[in-house]
Amino acid sequence: MTICPLCGLEAAGESVQEPDAKKFTCKRRGEYGVSREMVDSARLQRDPYLSAAARQAYEAGNPILIRGDNWSDLSEAHRRTSVSERIDKALRYLASKGRPGKEIWINMGLDYPVADAENQHEFHSYLVSCPINS
Numbered sequence: 001m002t003i004c005p006l007c008g009l010e011a012a013g014e015s016v017q018e019p020d021a022k023k024f025t026c027k028r029r030g031e032y033g034v035s036r037e038m039v040d041s042a043r044l045q046r047d048p049y050l051s052a053a054a055r056q057a058y059e060a061g062n063p064i065l066i067r068g069d070n071w072s073d074l075s076e077a078h079r080r081t082s083v084s085e086r087i088d089k090a091l092r093y094l095a096s097k098g099r100p101g102k103e104i105w106i107n108m109g110l111d112y113p114v115a116d117a118e119n120q121h122e123f124h125s126y127l128v129s130c131p132i133n134s
Contacts, residue, residue: 005034005044006051021065028110030058033065043071048118049078055113059093081116083126090115090126 002013004026011026022039025031032054038044050066053074057064066074081089093114098104112123 029054031063035067050075052078052113052116
């Protein structure tokens, strides 16, 4: 059994073309690669913003490769996202799942990285209490 180095969920893992990297497929993070030097790094574990980078790149069709020289920049780009941008990301994700008025299914525990949320509770708050500016 392979474990996702970003969140600890069970994941599929395999070597990729680059000999120093491993590809993972996780239900929460999607498909992404990690350099072998970083696979067991404590820096990866439980970083919700690095997880957001991986999931959003996967959703966009461009899986990322997390390396020792880029992990911090990938994480920081999602850490700085404003609340209004996070709400927009959450709503765009919902829109990608279906039309208004139609039943759609999302999993708060797996889908929160799409909105740069730290956890499912933050993601839920964006979906149920969107502020309205007058």
